Amino acid sequence: MDLLTSFADHLSLGLGTALLPANLLYCFAGVFLGTLVGVLPGLGALITISLLLPFTYHLPVDGALIMLAGVYFGADFGGGTCSILLGVPGHPAAAVDVLDGYPMAKKGRGGVALFTKAVASGWGSSFGILLLMLFAPLLAAFARQFSPVEYTALMALGLMAAATVGRGSLLKGLAAMVIGLMIATVGTDVNTGFQRFTFGLPNLSDGISLIALAMGLFAVTEVILSAGQKSVSPVRGSLKLRDQLPTKAEWRRAWPAMLRGSGLGAVFGALPGTSGGMATFLSYAIEKKVSKTPEEFGEGAIEGLAAPEACNNAGIGTAMIPSLTLGIPGDAVMALLLAAMMLHGIQPGPLVMVLQPELFWGLIVSFWIGTAFLLILNIPLIGLWVRLLRIPYPMLFPGIVLFTCIGVYSTAHATFDLYLVLIFGLVGYALHLLRIDVVPLVLGVILGQPFEENLRRSLLLSDGDFSVFLTRPISLAALTVVAALGVAAIWRQWRPAQPLARAER
């Protein structure tokens, strides 16, 4: 009961701030701007917020933060739109939307994909924000249970799921994951300062840029593949709103996936250092694991779109917990938001909730309002977006490549990263010819660095004793699942061929 009364107090306090006309306007402006920029491939929340930051000095602090948070939500949402329509991720985390969203669009179900995405992200955000409002202290305490040992086990679980999620054989999935891990070793070894595989290039000393890798593997590869086809006919499809809604059968498949996705996203969001698409790709892997029809994944399975989208947005909500209650930035965008707070003379940390409750809860409630604006803004736009699909794809090539390059360049101003985009575009094409899935590779890259760091940190702290991984319950549980996944995958691969299994492939 106590929980509910305090929830009601916080909600009304927050509504008091968030519903001020000026703040509603800032929220809408942020969401709108974010969506516009987010739709462009490669351009995401980070660049938009850093460009906008100087302009927000002149706004009142609540308006400034609400607008920047709106940009965050909007850009995130827009990124997925681009993934679905063009097969080109708006930002690395949205790369997962390419996997099944883009095939849906190619089959003329682009409107359905966009609608599903909107609903899934709306649900995910609401779920994440609700958890944030109800259980922030509990979730923060849960996250504190995660020492390097638990992180290591969690990353191992992610890697195992990555390797066994592949479209092709287990061996190819493992190979792709290991290539990803190898790419992740490039850069400065944080434990010794030793430069690994950097060939004396300062640009490689912080590792291979994830955004360059994702844009190369997805955007450039897609352009090369499409250019290689003899005739790419524009996608035809109905433009009526009724035809943009998922069918009942699709809906039945999508909602459990959304529930699973948002749960996973909420947990990962509360753990600092696990952002960057880690949770969304994992959520995709899990959906494929639990699906009765895993062969549909990659061909336009609605679960493969709904779950990661819900996961992503639930994670945004809970990622605010370490950011707002502790002042620990969950990712680079949150770091910018905290910087904006400090510029307005607010010290992020546990005291914000106590000293400036109107601001704190107002900001959180404005996330909800921002989500509502997003849906209001984007559902009518679906018809317009789908029209984009009627443009012959080859006419979009130059634009896609150009914006991809602008987006990648804007993150670090390094021409070097543009060469990486090109290289990974070619790598992606080669992998396609070899029928090797890129998902395990991307997950290997994303998880490689935190996995290695936490593994070595755990062993440093335990003086090299491996038994810590088996004596701590969360770690033991995760590693048991890893072992089970491994055994199951091997069993499936090498059991005596059964007629049914043959038919499935």
Add this chain to the structure above:
Amino acid sequence: MRNPITRLAPLAMAAAFAAPVMAQDYPSGPVTLIHAYPGGPMDAVMHVVAEHLSDRWGQPVVIDTRPGANEIIAADTVAKADPDGQTIFVGSESSFIYNPYLYDSLPYDPDHDLIPVSQLFDIPFGLLIRGDLPVQNVAEFVALMQQEGPSRSYGSFGVGNIMNVGMEQFLQAAGIEMRHVPYRVAGQLMQDMFGGTIDAVVSSSIMAVRFGPTGQMRMLMIDGDNRQPILPDVPTFAEAGFPDLHIRPIIGLAVPAGTPEAVQAEIQQAFAEVINDPAFVQEVVGPNGYEVVASSPAEFQAMIAEQRPRMQQLIADLDIHLEQ
């Protein structure tokens, strides 16, 4: 014409004419401040500074970030820029003091390609411990570490980072040892500190202001001649028995070699005016745990010259090498 001064007069006159012309012309176009920390506190502070500079100069002042490689990429970009003062490097102790000794080689010559123009800020660091560590002052901390040091850990952002080098300075001075656990992500370091995996770090007053009141973290002492106004109960290093210990990251400016001295002077003056402004100090400097220095080029260069040999010795003692 016996007097050497009169003989030099034409030269002096030429210089006198040349210098104001240069300073008046400056800046003749947009000025770019380049640093390596997009989204960090430095980025936020520099955005405010840039806005004030732009008002003064009547030219756009933009912030450009070249992250990574301990500022080497950002410093190298400026080192190779035109020496017209319109590309300014904003860097930390990494570039101005450590990197020449940490790295076997750098893509630019740290002694000749960049001219240090002004140290803008100091950031006094202190010894911060997790709240549930059963010690209340530095003496108790040292006593505990004498007993259990090798199994206790401190965190940093990597080998050669000031959180590593600074803590080692303290450990050396106190004659104790602790295990070094490097991190890449700030969030995880703090989480491990809350969770009890990491016992201590050196950090600015920000963390103590943020987590002191809730008892989650405790600052035992902090660098500086006087106590920090926001942390009146925290003794200085000297008060706690370490008068020779100094852990204070810096933020300074540099321009490419060959930049006219008058332009350097104008840059130094413009920055000094902006950061010495009482409103700026109140709103931006204080809350970020900074202190204004605003030194002249000569003062900054002297400070670097004084610090470098000490750091060279320490880095050699700690046996840290980074390749590039």
